[in-house]
Each structure stands twice: as structure tokens, then as C-alpha cells.
Amino acid sequence: MTAPTLSQEELRLWSEWLAEEYGLHFGPERRDTLRNRLEPRRAALGLPSYEDLLFHVRFHPEREAERTRLVPHLTNNESYFCRERGTLEVLRDAVLPELRERLGAGGVLRVLSAACASGEEVYTLAILARESGLFAPGQVRITGIDLDPCALARAHAAVYGEHAFRGTDPAFRERWFRPVGDERWEVRPELREGVELRRANLVDERWWSGLPPQHVVLCRNVLIYFGDEALARAAEGLHRVLAPGGALFLGHAETLRRVGTPLQVERRPGAIFYRRSEEDA
Numbered sequence: 001m002t003a004p005t006l007s008q009e010e011l012r013l014w015s016e017w018l019a020e021e022y023g024l025h026f027g028p029e030r031r032d033t034l035r036n037r038l039e040p041r042r043a044a045l046g047l048p049s050y051e052d053l054l055f056h057v058r059f060h061p062e063r064e065a066e067r068t069r070l071v072p073h074l075t076n077n078e079s080y081f082c083r084e085r086g087t088l089e090v091l092r093d094a095v096l097p098e099l100r101e102r103l104g105a106g107g108v109l110r111v112l113s114a115a116c117a118s119g120e121e122v123y124t125l126a127i128l129a130r131e132s133g134l135f136a137p138g139q140v141r142i143t144g145i146d147l148d149p150c151a152l153a154r155a156h157a158a159v160y161g162e163h164a165f166r167g168t169d170p171a172f173r174e175r176w177f178r179p180v181g182d183e184r185w186e187v188r189p190e191l192r193e194g195v196e197l198r199r200a201n202l203v204d205e206r207w208w209s210g211l212p213p214q215h216v217v218l219c220r221n222v223l224i225y226f227g228d229e230a231l232a233r234a235a236e237g238l239h240r241v242l243a244p245g246g247a248l249f250l251g252h253a254e255t256l257r258r259v260g261t262p263l264q265v266e267r268r269p270g271a272i273f274y275r276r277s278e279e280d281a
């Protein structure tokens with residue numbers, strides 16, 4: 001049986017719902033992409049149309065389970081180690097030393113990778129903190145959150161192929177990973193200590209409420225897809241989750257300008273980031 005077409009009206013209904021629910025953007029130019037991504041779930045459920053599938057994920061008693069199955073088809077989990085190096089260098093050379101001083105000798109640094117995909121950013125941050133020499137093992141807690149449960153499962157497994165290392169030199173892989181065969185490498189166990197992964201939707205109200213205040217937040221290459229409403233909700237959470245004095249780094253192409261934020265902009269050669277002021281408690 002051939003797959004049905006995704007009508008103009010269905011495209012509109014799906015786009016609105018995905019933007020509202022997850023911040024995911026599927027404009028008219030991505031009609032075929034959206035159809036291809038919905039098709040496996042429509043076929044598996046034996047539903048006649050994409051409108052029926054939408055009805056199912058919105059109103060069926062088991063909609064949460066179905067959403068969990070559908071989301072991995074819709075997200076773009078592209079990531080790699082040491083992505084956007086300029087940001088990481090500013091974090092390592094300017095922000096971490098200052099936070100080290102502020103936290104005092106025994107203080108624990110809390111770092112959040114928001115939209116962590118398969119964990120490349122989480123382990124990059126763990127390595128960065130180690131290589132900075134500023135924090136002893138056990139003094140850094142890193143939390144990775146993502147909408148996509150399959151990406152989080154890969155982050156848990158912490159095994160990566162060649163592609164994930166394209167932004168690094170061989171010494172990086174040699175030092176922090178061990179080969180597990182078949183051109184794949186596993187994160188060394190000591191880097192996984194202090195790492196926690198959990199599912200969260202940046203568009204949900206109060207998505208940050210279960211998290212302790214974070215000294216550093218990276219939220220990169222996800223907000224670029226969000227419309228104004230989703231961005232405003234995510235921005236509110238990014239502000240709330242930061243500890244006073246904490247720093248927020250977005251992707252190179254991302255900004256909160258469109259929605260406004262009480263966070264202050266700081267510029268350093270190589271990166272711009274946001275800071276929650278000490279007085280904003």
C-alpha cells in the first residue's frame with residue numbers, strides 16, 4: 001500500500017502543533033521531509049492519514065507513549081565533540097577560572113548541556129573541565145537534557161563513531177576514549193562520573209524546575225529552529241536555571257534578542273555569551 005500524501009491542511013495542522021509542543025519547525029519547504037518522518041508511525045499504527053496520526057498523538061489515552069516513539073523521527077541530533085571551539089575556549093580560559101575563584105576551593109561546579117543530543121557536548125564539557133586543571137574529579141556535575149529519548153540512550157551508551165571526532169585531533173580521542181572495535185570508541189569511565197542525563201522539553205513551562213541552579217549552561221544549535229513563542233518559553237527557563245553570576249552560551253547563529261531577556265550580554269574575542277547578574281537572585 002502506498003503512503004498517503006500530506007495535504008496542505010495537514011501540513012499546517014502538524015506544523016502548528018509541533019511548534020507549539022516542541023518548538024520544532026516544519027515550514028512548507030519541508031513538506032516532504034515531514035511526511036517521510038511521520039510515515040513510519042502512521043504505517044505502524046495502521047492509520048489512514050496524517051490527520052488521524054495527529055489526532056492520535058494529541059488525544060489518544062496512550063498519546064505519551066506514542067509521542068515518545070514519534071519524537072526521534074522528528075529531531076535533528078547532529079553533534080560532534082568540541083563543536084564551535086571559540087565558545088569552548090572562552091569558557092575554559094575566561095569563565096571557568098572566574099567561577100573557580102567564586103566557588104572557592106571546595107565548591108562544586110554545575111554545568112547544563114541543554115539539548116545535548118547524543119552526549120558529545122556533555123562529554124566535551126567533562127573533558128574541558130578536566131583539562132582546565134581547575135576542578136578535581138568530583139567537583140563538577142554535568143547534566144545533559146534532551147527531548148529525544150533515543151538520543152539520550154546513545155548519550156548513556158557513550159560510544160561514538162569516527163564522525164563524532166571530526167572536530168578533534170587524534171590525541172583527544174587517544175586520551176579520553178577507548179576503542180571498542182568496529183571503528184567505535186567509548187568514553188573513559190572516569191569522565192562519566194558526575195554526569196546525569198534526563199529527558200526535558202525546553203518548551204514546557206517550568207522545564208527547569210527539577211534542576212539545581214547551574215553555573216554554566218550551553219544551549220546550542222536548537223533555538224535556531226524555534227518560533228517566538230517557543231523561544232520565549234525556553235529563554236525564560238534558561239534565565240531561571242542559571243545561578244546568579246552564571247553564564248549561558250548559545251550556538252554561533254543563535255540569540256535571545258528576538259524575545260528579550262533580563263540576562264546581560266558579555267563579549268569576549270571568540271564568543272558572546274549571556275550572564276545572570278549577581279543581584280538577580
Ligand SMILES: C[S@@+](CC[C@H](N)C(=O)[O-])C[C@H]1O[C@@H](n2cnc3c(N)ncnc32)[C@H](O)[C@@H]1O
Nearest residue numbers: 022075077079115117147148201202220221222
Ligand atoms: C542539532 S542538536 C544540537 C546538539 C548540541 N547542542 C550541539 O550543538 O552539538 C539539537 C538537539 O535539540 C534537541 N531538541 C529539539 N527540540 C527540543 C526541545 N524542545 N527540548 C529539548 N531538546 C530539544 C533535539 O532532540 C536534538 O538532539
